[in-house]
Amino acid sequence: SCLIELRSWEVHQRTLNGSQFYTYQVCNVEEREQDNWLRTTFIQRHPSASRVFVELKFIVRDCNSFGEGTLTCKETFNLFTSESDADVGTTFRKGQFRKVATIAPDEITKRNEMHLNTETRYVENLSRKGFYLAFQDIGACVAIFSVRVFYKTCPATVKSLAVFPETVARGGEKQVLREVSGTCVENAESEEQPRIYCTLDGEWVVPVGQCQCKPGFEEAEDSCRECQPGFFKADASSSKCEPCPDNTQRLNPGASFCPCMAGFYRAHTDPITGPCSGLPSAPKDLEATSNHLPAGKLLLSWNPPEYTGGRDDITYSVLCQRCESFECKPCGEKIRYDPASMGLTVTRVSVSELDAHFNYTFTVEAHSGVSVLFSTFDKNPQTIASMRLVERDSTSLSLSWDVSPRQLVQSPSVHYELAYRKKDNKLDVTTYVVLKLERSSVKISDLAPGTAYLVKVQAFSSDGSSGGSSVEEQFETLSDVILTSAVGGAIMLLLVIVILVLCRRRSNSHARQGPEDAYFSNPEQLKPLKTYVDPHTYEDPNIAVLKFATEIHPSHITKQKVIGAGEFGEVYRGILKGPGRKEVAVAIKTLKPGYTEKQRQDFLSEASIMGQFTHQNIIRLEGVVTKFKHAMIVTEYMENGALDRYLRDHDGEFTSYQLLGMLRGIAAGMKYLSEMSYVHRDLAARNILVNTTLECKVSDFGLSRVLEDEPEGTYTTSGGKIPIRWTAPEAIAYRKFTSASDVWSFGIVMWEVMAFGERPYWDMSNHEVMKAINEAFRLPAPMDCPSAVYQLMLQCWLQDRSKRPRFGDIVSLLDKLLRSPDSLKTIADFDPRVSIRLPSTSGSDGSPFRSVSEWLESIKMNQYVENFTLAGVISMDQVLQMKTEDIRKIGVRLPGHLKRIAYSILGLKDQTSTLSVFAV
Known part of the structure; x- marks a missing residue:
């Protein structure tokens, strides 16, 4: 009802899957020069929605189904838009519309069948009050079933105790995130105003600033609730309310501190959160x-x-x-x-x-x-502070009580009177048994089994003055039945413990190697100097941290600059200056505020793992900070950062020999880990760090880490996340992680290094990668990769994991190649049509790319767009005429970049006729 027919589009009724639909359709395939338009009515725009989505449901007929009599036939149509501040009615001028996209079907409708396609496009940078959509047909047989126009919003939410309103997602190519300010929930506060970003897809990301519950309140889901009576919280933080410390009063809900009980005090230097104490007695x-x-x-x-x-x-x-x-x-x-x-x-x-x-x-x-x-202090007589049960059986009660320390100081010679009676005394006159005592403890004997007694104590000083009696408290003797059951239960518990110990010893005596672990049967691997210990086997993970990591005082650490952000918090470059030691540059991983105890344990588990390793190609742990509020992990500082980014920034600047030296260091580190029976599971160039001498070190030993930047980067199973592009097929299918699966990952790292940080499998989806690997596809040789190195990659990617080389074999082979540089001169075959992925879309001129900038972006060389423009190369036809010297003249100097652009042009042309032109 919102579409206005302008030329040749007709309304038809169709049946699809048993339902009736009205469609706009056009099918003038037997006529020349078709230009049929269908325009919507005026669509008002939400003031904040600068980007809208258009969902189309349509069918397109196969041109082959019309036979040979058609004069013109297309299988696509075009989507246009035009903005306006007012409804222009039926007035229509094609010049006011700009093209949004060419719509092509995924499935074409042939004879006797019908395929409904759904395509979604977006129109962005809208600024006026409304807009029109129009559909242009230039000779297709197409029917439009529905057009849905919508915009996306980030829903109202509460994150980190901050409330963020519903926000319309908007932006363009240069602004993909919209910053939104929030407000803290009731009884919460923040040092800086909380902010968050709304993405174009209507998702909240990157919260900045955190609200924390005020003193006397603790976090409960997405709100702050009062501390319960007997609990307190002294500052605005993410911590929970704590029980009132010793010798303090239990106040009403919402306490920010617990005041001292009568007779107990805090010194001026004591923290308000600490216990209260009394005067010492005399020496x-x-x-x-x-x-x-x-x-x-x-x-x-x-x-x-x-x-x-x-x-x-x-x-x-x-x-x-x-x-x-x-x-x-x-x-x-x-x-x-x-x-x-x-x-x-x-x-x-x-x-x-x-x-x-x-x-x-x-x-x-x-x-x-x-x-x-x-x-x-006042000088009033003292009272009993508290009474407690020490021991009991069926006929006796052993009790003790505390006296205010003031009594002990002022009158060391104190004696007591204790009175007790049965609780169920039915007589009109209450009868007490009174005992006079010199000590603050007593054992009352000759009592009835299973009976409750009420007891109170009064203190007397040496001058005869007395304090008030204690509150009458109830204590109960054990019954004979309970005592017998307790003894029987203790005997049964002892038998269970003995059986469990014997079973555990028996299970530990069995060999642990199964047939599926034959990969580890190499005698060299079964005799490591020491074996890795999983910190999660400790009942208390904090013990593992203390055992494997050195505690550092925060005063010895100076943070200088944020160099990154991890799952748990920021990463800083800093200085470590310990007592009697020189200053050393370090990387400092921090734990962000608001962490849970599990997050803290997961964060510190990486230190518990790293602290067990000592090897020049494994990142070195300097120590940890665990005994203070802000936990930290301190490691050596690697100046050049992650290997993949470093190689991308220096594409083509290193020789194959230098790259092989980097790989040799990584292999040596992995050999050391495999000998310690440690499986990395996430070996990738992004987890290798590089220092100023180009020495590479394996890092990232966290067990709860974000595996890739984008959501599609991991394949989620019931057991967790897997980095698909780097993971062996048996680990993907069966979660079988071994040193052999790490070897597969090392082969991918080799490819990344030789390709100067190129993304493995390019822009293929995870599903496409898994399907290709299962069909025996392997990554092709990178440009200028030595044949011997590529052959080693292929050995690492063997489907049968038992046939892959071990890390010891890999180190030996790399050493042999480094000792014989001539062995690197034979280059593996390079096919640019496979090694440089080309998009499947086509421009109107028939070339694989619509523009020079689109082509350069596809080969990751978009930094040279301005060079081509200034040189007057503005069309793909001009690009296809360029030679190597022409590329050099426009300012492409780096050998790697020169080769990448030249080989890409080679892939676009007829390879056999132009091979000699592009000899570099």
Whole structure:
């Protein structure tokens, strides 16, 4: 109903799959010079939608089905568009329309059959209030079933506690991402405003800035909720609420800290998140000894206090008084103390310069970080802090309780009265049994089995003053049945443990090598110096990190510049300056805020793996930071970065001999890993790092990594993701990863290196790659690749993994080639029609490309577009007339680039007639 017929298009009713459809169709194949147009009504544009999609459903008849009488017949039609700020009605001028695309069917309708095609194109850079679509037929037999016009949006979402509104996807070739600002959810905040990008396909990517729950709140799904009573969170972070520490009060929900209980304190230097502590009790067993010492000298010694208040910063001070005629005065400055009289951390001190015939009184006091708060203490009688069950059986209860440390300091001679009764006492008068005790623990005997008792304790000081009683608490004796069951259960548990231990020893005694692992039967591989240990076999992965990696203090690390981003966070270049060591350049992998414990363990597992390897061609681990808030992995710094990008940036600058030296280093590193029984699984040029001396080192040992930049780069199975282009067929089909599958991947790396970072299998889809490999297709030899090197690649790609060479064999062969450079002079056959992929679309002039820029982009040489334009080479006809000297004259100097462009032109022309022209 929205289409307006302009010429020769007619409305027809059709039946497809049992349903009736109305279509616009045209079929003037027996007439010359057809130019039939069909235009839509005015389509209003959403103000933010600068890019719209057009989905067409149509059928096209096969020209061969009309016989020989047709004067003209096409199998394509054209899509046009025109923008306008108002509806122009039925007015139509072809000059106002611009072409969007040529529409060609995937399936052509032949006699007695019908194939419905669906094609989607997009119209971008729209800026006016609305637009028209038009369809031009120039001689096809075509029927249009439906036209659907739509734009894409990124849906409203919450990411990292930030709310982002629904956003229309828009942009063009130069702007593929739209930045969108968000707001933090309630009770969350952020140092910088959260942002995210909306792609042209309506997907959110690359969130920047993270909201974190405020103090007193923790993350719960996509919101922040209050900390529960008894829990707190002191700062705005992604961490969870923590239980209130020892000796603190449990407050209402939403606590940002837990205040100290009465009688307990935090020192000024104590963190607000830490426990509270009390005063230490008095030192014990003070003794003064003068035997075998000079006159006027004695030695004081004592034992530490029984109660330290929960602190380890205990110090001592010694006070001296000299008594004469029933009067005591301070000893004054004459007396000498060794090592000191204040701030002692030892439990002995030597006192000298004492006068004869005088009485001296020495007092030793214990202090801690909270002793300075003593002046704020009240002098009220003390109470019992808490009571707990130590042990119980069917007839007795063993209990203990804590006393406020103030009582211990002010009145060391404390005694207690404990009262208890049965809970089910039905008498009108409550009867207690009262015990008087000198210690803060008791065992109550002669109790009834399976009975609940209520107990309370009261403390009395030496002067007879008492504190309030403790809260009456309930404790229950065990019943005889429970006791018998417990004993029986313990016996059964012991038997189960014994059986499990015997079974495990028996299973460990069996040989672990199966027939499918015959690849590893080489005696050299069965005698490694040491064997790789999977950190995930540890019950606590943190133990593996401590065992295999060195802990580094963050103060020894200086971050300088962000050089990349990984799955877990940014990667920095920096400096490591350890005690007594020179400064060294390092790469620093960081863990982004908001991580889960599993993400932290996965992040550090790479360090646990890397720390086990010591080889010049394996990236070296300097250490880790795990004991501080921001975890880090520190490795040696490789100045030239990833091998694939480095080769692309220096295409054609290295000789085959230099490239072979790089491959030899990679093979040596993989030989070392295979001897340690480690399978890499993701060996690719992007995971090889290069330093300034062109030494290559294997990296990326993470087990939970993003395998490729684009979603199509991995093949997902129930077991995880696989990098299809680098993975052996048995690993794709059966997830059989072995050192032999790593050899297959090494063959792909060889191809990448010799092709200067070219993408394996070019623009083929993953499905096409798997199908081609299963049909015995192998990558062709790269340009100028030595024949011996290409033959080694083919050996690495043998379907039978047991016949592939081992890494030890590969290293030996590469060494042999490097010792005989003449062996590299024989070049493998190169077919540019296969090695340089050409697009299947054709321009209107019949050439494989519509423009010079399109051709250069297809061979990854689009940096030379301006060179061709300035030289006046603006059509593909001119390109096909160029010779090697012409290419050099327009500014293509690098040998590799010169060869790539020349061979591409060779692939476009008749190879046999132009081979001599393009001898480079």
